Amino acid sequence: MSDTSNPPEYMRRIRSFVLREGRMTPAQQRAFDAHWARYGIDYSGRPQDFAARFERQAPLVMEIGFGNGEALAWASEHDQARDFIGVEVHGPGVGRLMNALAARNASNVRLYKHDAVEVLENEIAPGTLSEARIWFPDPWHKKRHNKRRIIQPDFVALLASRMAPEGLLHLATDWQAYAEHMLEVMEAAPDWRNVLAPGQYAEKPDWRIETHFERRGLKLGHGVWDLLYRKR
Numbered sequence: 001m002s003d004t005s006n007p008p009e010y011m012r013r014i015r016s017f018v019l020r021e022g023r024m025t026p027a028q029q030r031a032f033d034a035h036w037a038r039y040g041i042d043y044s045g046r047p048q049d050f051a052a053r054f055e056r057q058a059p060l061v062m063e064i065g066f067g068n069g070e071a072l073a074w075a076s077e078h079d080q081a082r083d084f085i086g087v088e089v090h091g092p093g094v095g096r097l098m099n100a101l102a103a104r105n106a107s108n109v110r111l112y113k114h115d116a117v118e119v120l121e122n123e124i125a126p127g128t129l130s131e132a133r134i135w136f137p138d139p140w141h142k143k144r145h146n147k148r149r150i151i152q153p154d155f156v157a158l159l160a161s162r163m164a165p166e167g168l169l170h171l172a173t174d175w176q177a178y179a180e181h182m183l184e185v186m187e188a189a190p191d192w193r194n195v196l197a198p199g200q201y202a203e204k205p206d207w208r209i210e211t212h213f214e215r216r217g218l219k220l221g222h223g224v225w226d227l228l229y230r231k232r
Contacts, residue, residue: 028095035098059130069097139175160191163231174217179225195228
């Protein structure tokens with residue numbers, strides 16, 4: 001019988017997502033066949049050489065949980081001086097984004113279909129990222145599920161270790177309770193400082209477009225909260 005008293009770390013970790021793949025459309029499935037070799041990064045568990053991936057040296061922005069990819073597609077098109085890494089576990093969104101990228105022959109985006117924590121731990125070398133974006137993550141609004149929220153002290157410490165000096169972390173949510181949780185975690189994090197002032201939310205920056213998901217939340221009467229932090 002195997003010893004279950006001290007399970008491996010990957011078995012103990014509380015996941016911040018539930019993998020509900022949903023049904024991919026034929027076009028989304030074809031995207032994996034046609035475009036994954038160009039835009040996808042297969043998880044290897046080893047640090048990546050992103051300068052080689054993009055064939056240039058440029059600041060690197062990571063969006064964690066990009067959903068259907070609408071914001072990432074827009075950002076990469078309107079900020080071509082930087083390179084973008086997207087991380088998403090749900091296949092339909094990855095496929096949709098790859099089709100959008102291929103339609104305009106984008107060259108400054110690469111994608112993971114994998115757990116963001118494992119990507120950060122094992123594939124992103126310390127000091128690599130100039131910016132990280134986590135926009136509208138699952139709020140896990142039921143109290144018993146709050147522990148599944150991705151914004152937790154251990155996670156933001158890991159993220160800080162992967163940021164370049166003065167690297168930017170941009171969080172956004174349309175759940176007030178999660179915004180308050182984010183603020184509490186970030187204000188207590190020793191590696192981060194609030195860009196505006198301690199305890200302050202930010203106005204929506206121009207670089208974060210209003211997405212379909214956000215508009216849906218606004219129609220339901222939700223507010224939207226942005227938080228901006230710099231690596232100390």
